[in-house]
Amino acid sequence: MTTPATGWTWRLHGPDGGVVDPAxxxxxxxxxxxxxxxxxxxxxxxxxxxxxxxxxxTLLRGDTVVYGPMGLAAT
Known part of the structure; x- marks a missing residue:
């Protein structure tokens, strides 16, 4: 599935900073x-x-990074 140009979604990262497939x-x-x-x-x-x-x-709008990456662990 492709991300629509105006859709908002998240890119997930592992502890090493690499991109993780949500699946x-x-x-x-x-x-x-x-x-x-x-x-x-x-x-x-x-x-x-x-x-x-x-x-x-990392929050994305389409393929554009809006902000992040931000940690998921509570501080």
């Missing part, structure tokens, strides 16, 4: 129509992502 973690990262929806999704799922091996996430 390898047993999750599907949705493509949202709004930034707030994408951020809400991460807010609801960050613990699961962290438990399954993701260490950080």
């Amino acid at each position: 390898d973690l047993g999750v599907e990262v949705p493509v949202e129509e709004a930034q707030a929806d994408a951020e809400s999704w991460l807010g609801e799922h960050w613990r699961t992502l962290l438990e399954r091996g993701a260490a950080s996430a």
